[in-house]
Amino acid sequence: MSPQTQPVPQAPTQDRGRLTLPIQTGMDEEVRSLVARLGADAVRNSDGTELPDIVSELATRVYSTYFVGRGDNAWADAHPEEATRIFLMSDRVTVTTDGPVSIDLLAPWFADQVRPDTGCDVSRWWQVHDRTTGQELPRAAWSIEADGRTVTVHEALAGHVYTVSFLATQVWDPTQMYNYLTNGWDDDPSRVREKPFDVRHEATWAHVRSHLSAWLSTHPEVDVVRFTTFFYHFTLVYGADAAERYVDWFGYSASVSVPALEAFEEEYGYRLSAEDFVDGGYYNSPFRVPTRAFRDWIDFQQRFVSSRVRELTDAVHAQGKEAMMFLGDNWIGTEPYGEHFAATGIDAVVGSVGSGATCRMIADIPHVRYTEGRFLPYFFPDVFHPGGDPVTEANRSWLEARRAIVRSPLDRIGYGGYLSLAVEHPDFIDRIEQIVTEFRSIHERSGGRRPLTPSFKVAVINSWGRLRSWMTHMVAHALWYRQTYTYLGVLEALSGLPLDVEFLSFDDVRTGIPQDVKVLICAGAEGTAFSGGEQWADPDLIAAVSSFVAAGGGLIGVGAPSAHPAHGVTFQLADVLGVDREIGWGLGTRRPLPTVQEHFITQDLTEGLNDGEGTPDVVVACPTTQVLDATNGQVRLAVNELGRGRAVYATGLPYCAQNSRLLHRAVFWAAGQEEDFPSWAALDPRVEVAAYPDGRTTLVINNALEPVTTTVPTPQGPRTVRLEEGGHQWLTAATQ
Incomplete structure (x- = not known):
């Protein structure tokens, strides 16, 4: 029986189900207690944690994170030429006197993360621009120094600004680097700096497929393979100070390779340059009106990524497991609202929920069996520390997301990170219990249906x-x-x-x-x-x-x-x-x-x-x-x-x-x-109303952290309700 036709083993109720809980080794009794208390029907590991031996006794389903493009440094070290690449730009350098000027390519960037790719055809894939005139300099006008990170412009003009756009090798995966730095893993000898590799190279692609096949056969306890994510990370580059310098969750600058660029030219009939990605330093951010070249590249990569994702999901399905995609990290090329996403064969999507908009972004995704929201805060020490206040963040996240969940229900919710940190905040565990109960109530009472909307x-x-x-x-x-x-x-x-x-x-x-x-x-x-x-x-x-x-x-x-x-x-x-x-x-x-x-x-x-x-x-x-x-x-x-x-x-x-x-x-x-x-709104703007197609059921939610009394419309006429702070109330024909 394929995953698409497998029934859910136990129907969710208000006391159990629809919740994925992160677990880890070394806290078996706490895990057992929390799974039972919160009614979790799925458990998962996170980046940096392992599933304990008791995992099979805990819940209906077991999720395991799986990293396609990182986590195998032996392969990465043996094939450095197949590492992922990214286009970057140097600092803008203003020349004060006529003559040669040297530009340090890595001055603005974190050298532990990227290094200039001097092994490529730099005449083809690097560019030097006079930003004052907007013109590219000919190749003879500049040279690369022996250190591989300095470019000299031979006859620079005083008062002009120069930049170098260059292809760089990524030597540290951005998300693992973030987790590494955030959690202070330098002092943990078991933590290595994971290097990314690129499936555009056939040898790497063959290795990725073989590795997944072997992994699937040796992990019978896993029901859901949670791909985190696939091949190309969104643009996340750190500065020389080891702090985030450029972040673009939609960025495709890190999805490049020489084979991909050459394949693009052959298919589209024109050549892309470094400037098409660097974009004068804007890197085609989502605020920029997209160029034809950038749109073409997005479509090109989506088709490639979707086809190769399908091979991985087919392998997962062949083992009777589900394939879930995390909407983040290496998600580039898998845009869920793109025309090629249906071809991936993905069963489910999970993503981070921090607001109503991010909730709808996940809940509205087509072509999947179910969606799951990973709620905030993430169980990391930046929030979960002595004196931290995770409850306040949980309240904000829930109240904003709940509005969206009512309109377009997520199928499941969950959390991520280190459970060992979360249990040190018992008030937060109490709040999770309340949120999960309310989430299940919305599903059970609504039947998972969307409420009514106007005719337009x-x-x-x-x-x-x-x-x-x-x-x-x-x-x-x-x-x-x-x-x-x-x-x-x-x-x-x-x-x-x-x-x-x-x-x-x-x-x-x-x-x-x-x-x-x-x-x-x-x-x-x-x-x-x-x-x-x-x-x-x-x-x-x-x-x-x-x-x-x-x-x-x-x-x-x-x-x-x-x-x-x-x-x-x-x-x-x-x-x-x-x-x-x-x-x-x-x-x-x-x-x-x-x-x-x-x-x-x-x-x-x-x-x-x-x-x-x-x-x-x-x-x-x-x-x-x-x-x-x-x-x-x-x-x-x-x-x-x-x-x-x-x-x-x-x-x-x-x-x-x-x-x-x-x-x-x-x-x-x-x-x-x-x-x-008036048929669609409560008198008080802090309260919102959802009427369901049965003509009998109305849900009223209070988005304020204070009690509110107001009048709301129902199919049977107006009704006055009193809601507790952040509370909700179901009205049916029998009680109105």
């Missing part, structure tokens, strides 16, 4: 479309967070609202907006892939959105939607949105002072709009514009009507209960269905 769809439009559904920055750096603040806030609100949401690319919009989409949302900082940037230089795109609204559709813009200064406006949809951004070019024009009006959208705002860092200098652009919030003569919230359609604009919308409610109201107003809104 809402589509988020950006440069990525469905490929990056529910995905934003995925890292915690402050600068990244601020740049994606606007977009992330919108997604976080949408993740838990009773709306049917899909993601469209600008190419999709040009082709034709689906008929069941009633409202478009365009949000993001100016010039980014999310708000569109240079995409809005295309008049066909502008006309497509404008015509959609004029014909009766709705548009919601947040931040800098359609920002691309040209033709007398900054927002190319200014005539639809009713507002524009003044960037200084039109300061000679007197603008009407905004007069704030009351509106359906703002009925639940008690303290005005919280727009976070906002978007400055937004002004009225149309005589039909209604301003709903303004400060110091600048618009912060406005609505406009065009033809039979409606548009809403906000300068920013960080996630909070009031902003989520504002967005909810804005969607209904833009759709022209504001009269139906």
Whole structure:
């Protein structure tokens, strides 16, 4: 019987099931006690832990992490030429006098992680640029010194800036390096620095398949092979100070090799260069409007990775086991919303859940039998230490994720890391027990069904479309967070609202907006892939959105939607949105002072709009514009009507209960269905309501850490409920 047809041995209940617990050796009695107390039906090891001998007696299923592209240093040491590669750029070096200048390639990078690949054809795969002129220097204009890490530009010009883009060998796996450094494994002689290797090389690929086959035959106790993950790590490079320097969870810069680059050229008919990956130092971050070359590379690698993943999953299935993918680490090429993911044969996906948006990113994945969310905090010493407060992080993670779980149920939840650290915080174990019980309750009472949504769809439009559904920055750096603040806030609100949401690319919009989409949302900082940037230089795109609204559709813009200064406006949809951004070019024009009006959208705002860092200098652009919030003569919230359609604009919308409610109201107003809104929302914005298709069952959740009493809609009419802090309540026809 194949894994796809195997029944789940024991049906989950409110007391047991749907939970994966990390375990480790040396604490058998504690493990037995916690598995029984928490009702875990699956156990797992983590990076750096081993499954104890008692594993077979603990739970229905046993997960084991499996690393495809690292963890075998004997192979890596014997085949150094088959290590994974990455394109990097040196520091920008400003020349002070005419003449030769030396550039240290590793000055900005962690030498323990990467080293320049001088064994490749450097004339073909390395580049030196004069960044002042934007021109690449000819090969004769520069040379590599004997140390292999210094490049000399022979006739540099004073006042000009030079960089070197080079192919580098990865000599330490980024995730294992992170775990190694975070946990202080330098003092543990059993911990080695794991070296990654690349399955583009046929010898390595044959070794990987052989190793998996042998491993499967010697691990009969394992039911689920948890691939962590496959071949290419997202871009994570440390600086010379051994701290993270560049992180891009979507980055493909580390998925390169000479064989892959040559295969790409043969298939696509053009050659990629280091600059196509380095991108002037931006590394094709998800905020960049993607180039044709980068899109081609993504598709090229997805097809390759998916085909080879399928060979591994077939091997797993042949042994009667399930194949699970961790959505992280070496996930590049396995984008679950890409058109090639179905070909992988993966049974399940597990990913880290830190919010509603990340929860939906996992729960909505198609082509798998089940999904699992690994909840935060991870059991690592950065949180679990004397004086640490893991309960606060657990509460935040759960309350944000629960909204999304109600709308699109995960099948399972779990945790990861060192159980030995977690048991030192008994209040955290108590909280886990409560969270797991509530999660099971949601599944049991709802039957795993999605609650009802209105008859129309809402589509988020950006440069990525469905490929990056529910995905934003995925890292915690402050600068990244601020740049994606606007977009992330919108997604976080949408993740838990009773709306049917899909993601469209600008190419999709040009082709034709689906008929069941009633409202478009365009949000993001100016010039980014999310708000569109240079995409809005295309008049066909502008006309497509404008015509959609004029014909009766709705548009919601947040931040800098359609920002691309040209033709007398900054927002190319200014005539639809009713507002524009003044960037200084039109300061000679007197603008009407905004007069704030009351509106359906703002009925639940008690303290005005919280727009976070906002978007400055937004002004009225149309005589039909209604301003709903303004400060110091600048618009912060406005609505406009065009033809039979409606548009809403906000300068920013960080996630909070009031902003989520504002967005909810804005969607209904833009759709022209504001009269139906009371049927979908509680009176108090901190409380959300889910009505199920049976017409009898309603779930009410309190997203606040304080008690709330409010009135909620049910199929049988309004009902007043009192909810404890962070609590929930089920209402059925029999009790209403």
